[in-house]
Amino acid sequence: MLVRPASLATWPPRIHDLFGQEGPLVLEVGFGDGRFTAELAQAHPHWLILGAEVSAASVLRAYRRLRREGIGNVRLYHGQGPFALRNLVPPRSLRRVIVNFPDPWPKKRHQKKRLLQEGFFRRLSTRLGEGGDLLLTTDHEEYFRFALEEAERTRLYRVEVKDPPEAHLRTKYALKWQEAGRTFFHAVFTKVAEDPMPWPPIRRYPVAHALLKGNLPEKLVLVKAPVVVPGGVAVFLEVARGEEGFYVLTHVEEEDLTQGLLLEVRKSTKGIYAGVSRFGSPLITDGVRGAVQALVRELERMGLEVVQDHT
Structure with a gap:
């Protein structure tokens, strides 16, 4: 259930290497305590869900939740979402990417750390299959507008602003922000073209x-x-x-x-x-x-x- 890149026999791995089966691949970036991940996996048992999370404590909580609920179609990676996207996801294999309440990095000097920038959207297009999409839900309007502009700049996506799906409002942060009376924003970025620049997996060596x-x-x-x-x-x-x-x-x-x-x-x-x-x-x-x-x-x-x- 936990993905350890250093121990993988093949690099980059195949979907079957990670899950022991084939199926529609979904990537969740920043899964937190895993409650949304577990609900998604139970609602779509034929989906193969790869989650990436930088917080070790959150990974542990999510891992325990998945074990407790007997969920077997999820694999967890402790690390950055872009690394998982580049190195654990084969080209044109993703059905969907889900980003719920990403860190908005609101200060101007920190905005380069934001996930949903033009470069990310371009690289994501090489991993999404035909018609694949990214779903963003956030309470931070400025970051939401920023992400829309960054994606539209690539001309690789059809962007639709919609109401958030009900399931996306049952995450840890969604429940917290609902109590605070915050407004939520949601968009679907559907791939319509692919960036021509190759994005090969990171090269790994046996010794150094x-x-x-x-x-x-x-x-x-x-x-x-x-x-x-x-x-x-x-x-x-x-x-x-x-x-x-x-x-x-x-x-x-x-x-x-x-x-x-x-x-x-x-x-x-x-x-x-x-x-x-x-x-x-x-x-x-x-x-x-x-x-x-x-x-x-x-x-x-x-x-x-x-x-x-x-x-």
Whole structure:
């Protein structure tokens, strides 16, 4: 029921890989506590529903709800909706996307974080099947108007403003905002054309490490500053000394994907190993490989010599 990208045998996965069957695929972005998700799954038992949510606490609550209610046609992903859309959804396979009460990011300086922007709508068109749609429900009128304008700018959708379906008003936030007397806004964005720009899934690698010749340094000092890596940035947050070497807590940000991971610098039977720790099973992406390459460059400055490079 929980989707773990790092453990998937095929990348990107097929619908059958995720659900064990074929059927109409629906993506819900930001499922909260899962009450709407559960109701949707029960109302449409032939639908295969993939939910994406950034809150770990919400994922846990939704997971427990689905288990408790015996619902088997839902898969949950803890992470950003655009990442799930890009990497877990095959091209032209989606019947529907549902976005209920997204974060409006009302401050001007934060609006670039909004989900429903022109770039998202363009990329979404590559994943929606013919006649597929996105349903938006929100209480934030300015964001609603913003989303309408962004979608219309692409000329890839037929946009219809409607009354919200009753089921969409039974979410956690809908019930909360109804008590506050707020007004709700709803729109259906139906795909009529497709953006020609390809949007391939993120590339994943089996390993990212190097073997070096030389002595393990007594100290490993890394500047806590952004390092440019392919498709993003990495930051070495903290270095800790262990019995076999050093552990480097690292933050890597790429498009639609942010990871915290451990890098290791330690003795091995073949020399000094510098690379990704297995802890947490991170995705080995171009950005992660770039972080390892930056770490290896620092070790070379300390006098170590690369003898095998798998970065």
